[in-house]
Structures are given as C-alpha cells and as structure tokens.
Amino acid sequence: MKKYGKIAVALSLSAALAGTGVATGVYAAEQDAQGSAETGIIKDEMVYVLAGADGSVQKIIVSDWLKNIPGSETINDRSELIDIENVKGEESFTAGEDNVLVWDAQGSDIYYQGTTDKELPVEVAISYKLDGESISPEELAGKSGKLTIRFDYTNKQYEEVEIDGEKEKIYVPFAMLTGALFDDNTLTNVEVTNGKLVGDGAHTIAVGVAFPGLQEDLGISEEKFEIPDYVEITGDAENFEPGMTVTVASNELVNALVNEADIDEAEIKETLEESVGELLGAMDQLESGAGSLATGAGDLDTGAASLQEGVAQLSDGLSELAGSNDSLNEGAKQVFETLLSTANEQIAASGLDVPELTIENYAETLDGVIVTLNADVKLGQALGAVMGTGTEQVDAAQAETAGENEAQTGAAGMTDAAGMQAKLAEAQAGIEALTELKASLDSYNTFYLGLQSYTEGVAKSAEGAGDLKTGADSLKDGADQLSAGATQLYDGILALTGGEKSQNENPTEDAAAAQTDAEASDESQGIKELIATASEDLDGLTARLLAMKEVSENYQSFAGIDESMSGQVRFIYRTDSVNLSE
Numbered sequence: 001m002k003k004y005g006k007i008a009v010a011l012s013l014s015a016a017l018a019g020t021g022v023a024t025g026v027y028a029a030e031q032d033a034q035g036s037a038e039t040g041i042i043k044d045e046m047v048y049v050l051a052g053a054d055g056s057v058q059k060i061i062v063s064d065w066l067k068n069i070p071g072s073e074t075i076n077d078r079s080e081l082i083d084i085e086n087v088k089g090e091e092s093f094t095a096g097e098d099n100v101l102v103w104d105a106q107g108s109d110i111y112y113q114g115t116t117d118k119e120l121p122v123e124v125a126i127s128y129k130l131d132g133e134s135i136s137p138e139e140l141a142g143k144s145g146k147l148t149i150r151f152d153y154t155n156k157q158y159e160e161v162e163i164d165g166e167k168e169k170i171y172v173p174f175a176m177l178t179g180a181l182f183d184d185n186t187l188t189n190v191e192v193t194n195g196k197l198v199g200d201g202a203h204t205i206a207v208g209v210a211f212p213g214l215q216e217d218l219g220i221s222e223e224k225f226e227i228p229d230y231v232e233i234t235g236d237a238e239n240f241e242p243g244m245t246v247t248v249a250s251n252e253l254v255n256a257l258v259n260e261a262d263i264d265e266a267e268i269k270e271t272l273e274e275s276v277g278e279l280l281g282a283m284d285q286l287e288s289g290a291g292s293l294a295t296g297a298g299d300l301d302t303g304a305a306s307l308q309e310g311v312a313q314l315s316d317g318l319s320e321l322a323g324s325n326d327s328l329n330e331g332a333k334q335v336f337e338t339l340l341s342t343a344n345e346q347i348a349a350s351g352l353d354v355p356e357l358t359i360e361n362y363a364e365t366l367d368g369v370i371v372t373l374n375a376d377v378k379l380g381q382a383l384g385a386v387m388g389t390g391t392e393q394v395d396a397a398q399a400e401t402a403g404e405n406e407a408q409t410g411a412a413g414m415t416d417a418a419g420m421q422a423k424l425a426e427a428q429a430g431i432e433a434l435t436e437l438k439a440s441l442d443s444y445n446t447f448y449l450g451l452q453s454y455t456e457g458v459a460k461s462a463e464g465a466g467d468l469k470t471g472a473d474s475l476k477d478g479a480d481q482l483s484a485g486a487t488q489l490y491d492g493i494l495a496l497t498g499g500e501k502s503q504n505e506n507p508t509e510d511a512a513a514a515q516t517d518a519e520a521s522d523e524s525q526g527i528k529e530l531i532a533t534a535s536e537d538l539d540g541l542t543a544r545l546l547a548m549k550e551v552s553e554n555y556q557s558f559a560g561i562d563e564s565m566s567g568q569v570r571f572i573y574r575t576d577s578v579n580l581s582e
Contacts, residue, residue: 041075042067043567047120047558051575053137053242055126055151058576059115062559063087066103066110075103078560081114099560116559121157122174122212122249124573126150130237137242142580147187147237151178151247152230155213157555161547164540170547171213172555175253177328178231179207179447180245190235194228196457198450205450206233217548219540242578246447249571251552252327325455332451333359336444343437350430359445366438373431 044065050058066075078099086092088111093103103110128135129148140147157172182190182204190197195208208231215227340357347354354369355361556567 040070041072041562041565042069043077043557043561043565045557045559045561045567045569047569047571049120049124049571049573051124051573053126053576053578055124055573055575057120060117060120061113061115063111063113064559066105066112066565068105068107068109071107072105073107075105075110076562076564077101077103077110078562079114080118080560081116084112084114087111087113100562114559118559119156120571121155121172121555121558122176122571123154123156124176124247125152125154126245126575127152128242137578141241141578142239144238144240145236147235147240149180149233149242150230151176151208151210151232151245153210153212155229158213159551159554161551163543163547168219168544168547170217170544170551172251173214173217173548173552174212174249174251176210176212176231176247176249177207178209178245178247179205179450180233181205181243181443181446181450182235183243185238186240187235187237190233192234193230193232195231196454198453200446200449203446205447205454207450207454208233217544219544239580241580244443244577245573245575247571247573248331249573250569251555252568252570325458329452329455332448336448339441339444343441359448362441363438363445366434366441370431370434370438373434 044067046063048061048063050061052058062081064077064079064081066077068075077093079101080099084093084101089108091104091106091108091110093101093112095101126137127150128137128140129150130140130143131145135143153174153176155171155174157174158169160167161170162168178195184199184202184204187204190204190206192206192208194210195206198205198207210228210231212229215222215229218227220227336359340359340362343362344354344357347357352369355365357365556565556569558569558571561567
C-alpha cells in the first residue's frame with residue numbers, strides 16, 4: 001500500500017495543471033530567431049502569467065531555453081529572475097553583477113526557470129457586463145442574462161524613434177490571441193469580435209485576435225481603417241460561471257508579415273515614382289477633353305484596380321496567416337506534450353506502473369488506472385471488514401483464557417484497522433487526483449482540437465480568397481480593355497475635329513468644347529494633387545513600417561538577455577475560473 005502514500009502528494013500537483021503546472025513546460029516552437037548572434041546561442045523564452053478572472057496578475061513564471069548550438073563549455077547570460085533553478089539538468093551557474101549568469105554548460109542546452117514581479121509589456125484587463133451593467137466575475141457566478149466579456153489589451157512596450165524629423169512612439173507589434181471555452185448549457189448564441197467560433201456539440205470555443213499599439217505604429221486614422229486592440233465575446237448566459245481563458249502574446253506573427261513584405265525604402269519609392277509617372281502620363285493624354293465615356297471607363301478601371309489591389313492584399317494576408325498555422329498547431333501540441341510529460345513524471349514518482357501518456361492514449365489510460373484503483377479501494381474495504389470481524393473473534397477467545405493478553409491483542413487489532421483506513425484514504429485521494437488530472441487534460445484537449453479547426457478554417461479562407469483574386473484580375477483586364485477602347489475613340493474624335501482647335505462652324509459648340517477642355521484640365525490637375533498626397537502618405541507609412549520592424553526585432557527577451565545572443569519571447573496569460581461553490 002506504499003504507492004498510495006505517494007499518490008496523495010505527487011498527484012496533488014497534477015490536479016493543478018490548469019493552474020501553476022502549465023508553467024513548468026516550455027512552449028518551444030522550433031523557429032529561427034531574427035538576426036544573428038556573436039556566440040550562436042539562441043534564448044527561447046516563455047513567460048507564463050497566472051492571473052485572476054479579471055486579468056489581475058498573481059504570479060509570473062519565466063522559462064528560458066538557452067540553445068547551445070555551437071556546444072560552448074560556458075554560456076554568458078543575463079536575467080532579472082529570482083529563485084532560478086535548472087529544470088532539466090545538473091548544470092550550475094555563477095551569478096555576477098548586473099544580472100550576469102555564467103552557466104557551466106559543458107556543451108549542453110540549458111533549461112531554467114524563475115519568477116519575477118516585473119511589469120508586463122502588454123496589460124490584459126477583463127471586464128464583464130450582465131444586461132448592460134458592469135459586474136465582477138465573483139458576482140457573475142450563477143447569474144443569467146445577456147453577457148458581455150471584453151478583453152482590453154494595453155501595449156506598454158515602445159521605443160522613441162525619429163520619423164521625418166519628429167520623435168514618435170513605436171510600440172512592439174504584439175499579436176494577442178485569446179481563447180475561451182464555454183459550456184453550451186450555460187452560454188448560447190455566442191459571438192466574438194475579430195475572431196472565430198468553434199463548436200463540438202457540447203462546448204463553444206471563442207478565439208479572437210487583437211493588435212494593441214499597431215494603429216499608432218502605422219499612423220493610420222481609425223476613421224479610415226480601425227485595427228482591433230480588444231476582443232469582445234457576447235452570449236445569453238444561464239447559471240453562468242466564468243471559466244479559464246488563455247491568451248498568447250507574440251510579436252513573431254507581425255515580424256513574419258513585415259519580413260515577407262521585404263521592405264526596401266529605395267525600391268518602394270522607385271516603384272511608386274514609376275507608377276505615378278505612368279498614371280500622370282495617362283492623365284496628360286486626357287487633359288484636352290473629358291468625354292463622358294472616357295471618364296466613365298477611367299473610373300471603372302480605377303475601381304477595378306482598387307478592387308484588384310484590395311483582394312490581392314486580402315489573399316496575401318490570409319495566405320500569410322495560413323502560413324502560421326503549422327507554428328500555432330505545433331506550439332499547441334508542444335504545450336500539450338509538456339503537460340503530459342509533467343503528468344508522466346509525477347505519476348511515475350508516485351510508484352504507479354502506468355503506460356506513458358500521449359495525446360492519443362491519455363484519456364483511455366487514465367480511465368483504466370482510475371478503474372483499477374477503484375477496484376483496489378473496494379477490495380481494501382472488503383479486507384478491512386474481514387479483518388475487523390476476525391479481530392473480534394480472536395479477542396473473544398483470548399478474553400476467556402488470558403485476561404492480561406486481552407488488552408494487548410485488542411490494541412493491536414485497533415492499530416491494524418486504523419492503518420488500513422489510512423491507506424484506503426490515501427488511495428481514494430489518489431483516485432480524486434487522477435480524476436482532476438484527466439479533467440484538466442480534457443479541457444486543454446478541447447482547446448487543442450478547437451485551434452486545429454480554426455487553422456483549418458483559415459486555410460480554407462485563404463483558398464477562397466485566391467479564387468476571388470482570380471476573378472478580380474479578370475475584371476481588371478476587362479476594365480483595362482474598355483478604358484483603352486474609350487480613349488482610342490476619344491482620340492479619334494479629336495483627330496476628326498482637328499485636334500487642338502475645333503473645325504466646327506458653330507461657335508457655341510466651340511465654346512462648349514473649350515469649356516469641357518478647361519474642366520478636364522482642372523480635373524487632371526486635381527488628380528495630380530491627389531496622387532502627390534498619396535505618395536507622401538506612402539512614404540510616411542514606409543518609414544513607420546521600417547521603424548516598427550526594427551523595434552520589434554530589438555525586443556528579444558522579457559527577463560533579460562546577453563548582447564551576444566539572439567532571442568525570442570512569447571507570453572501565455574492564464575486566468576482563473578470562478579465556481580459557484582467558491
């Protein structure tokens with residue numbers, strides 16, 4: 001029965017996997033860090049933020065992976081963390097001034113973990129409204145009505161950059177991906193802004209995305225185009241209990257989009273000048289007149305071009321987003337595997353002989369172990385009952401023959417019975433811990449499957465946008481042909497009338513033609529001014545994109561990094577659930 005004594009301790013941690021346990025893993029999506037490092041060491045950092053149901057930070061745990069690619073004997077690192085411990089090896093470190101850590105790596109990678117109370121780069125605040133009135137998550141438990149849950153993200157990580165002679169705040173472009181799981185019995189008619197819903201028949205997963213600070217980075221007016229910096233979920237609640245939410249924050253998605261655009265200021269300006277020159281040349285040809293057919297065809301052509309450009313951007317954007325699907329899915333899988341690895345270690349430490357848990361078999365395996373332990377408990381209870389009966393018979397017989405031995409035998413029987421009850425209690429605690437562990441893993445599995453469905457939807461949307469782009473291209477080709485034909489017709493009319501000077505004998509018609517020419521000239525001049533304004537705006541946008549790219553690449557660590565390294569950092573915010581029983 002010794003194994004039950006260990007279960008109660010070891011699995012009490014496993015039962016908290018939905019809380020602090022997740023912080024022991026490493027979300028190690030295998031991606032190359034941006035830039036180069038002198039030493040070839042890459043620091044992969046994952047920051048776990050444990051928060052209340054309102055987003056208030058309770059604890060921050062940071063896991064760092066020093067990828068010792070060149071196999072160095074020692075690694076010079078910097079870290080502001082406290083309570084640092086090596087979580088995967090025996091390598092030690094020597095602490096120096098200015099947060100310097102010198103690891104005795106002996107050619108190995110280093111995995112370490114610590115805590116901090118440092119301010120986070122992005123603040124996540126969660127607010128709740130029931131029937132339009134603000135309510136705390138604790139007060140919300142068990143209530144019904146029209147529910148609104150809003151996630152507001154405040155970006156606090158920026159650099160001051162000079163753009164066109166002015167100091168501008170450029171924020172690190174974090175993408176915030178928030179997921180929440182709802183029971184269909186407690187929340188129906190669910191809607192989410194800036195996101196997607198995934199259902200399995202019993203639950204609804206809401207996943208939303210926001211980009212705090214990006215509106216300011218690009219300098220785009222919200223009246224022209226609004227970039228979301230919040231996620232809002234609504235639904236009809238019935239005995240609702242706020243559940244756990246998970247938010248992933250990373251600047252890698254925006255980095256990937258900007259890098260793939262291959263921003264080169266000189267090249268963009270050259271292309272812009274060529275395009276503007278061609279367009280101005282076309283406008284000059286129309287300055288002598290503004291026939292309604294040519295003007296209408298030109299407007300159609302411009303609209304088709306705008307449509308083509310917009311659809312192309314949509315298609316490219318969705319393709320780029322779909323290109324991140326594998327990274328998201330692989331990251332979620334690695335988190336799942338880390339949870340299972342922690343569970344395997346703790347179950348093994350408890351003394352249970354259980355097959356290794358995997359994503360595919362964990363549910364069936366844990367169910368089997370729970371059934372077996374239940375059977376052991378029932379057998380122990382039966383044995384305890386038999387032992388108790390036997391003790392009474394022996395005590396009775398001894399009472400007749402030896403009065404002094406009667407007390408001793410009775411005491412021994414009570415000790416055995418008490419020991420049996422204690423062991424049965426330990427076994428029951430182990431069953432409860434395993435049951436909680438499976439429930440936690442089931443909860444993450446639901447999120448994991450939902451994320452896969454979401455990325456599959458993104459891939460299908462990208463494919464549909466590609467088809468739409470093909471149609472827009474065809475429309476643009478047709479508009480080009482119509483515009484060219486209208487221009488040729490108009491030029492032919494000018495040739496018949498003598499070009500610059502009309503040969504019409506009617507002076508009234510000559511005056512009307514002259515007025516039309518003047519209006520066309522004014523219109524052409526206005527178009528030139530519009531193009532010049534657009535050129536200036538694009539120059540400013542190019543400068544901001546370049547600045548944003550540099551600021552984002554500079555942000556490589558939350559807890560600190562040595563200048564000889566390159567790095568990447570991600571954040572996972574996990575909020576507590578609120579149960580009515582609490």
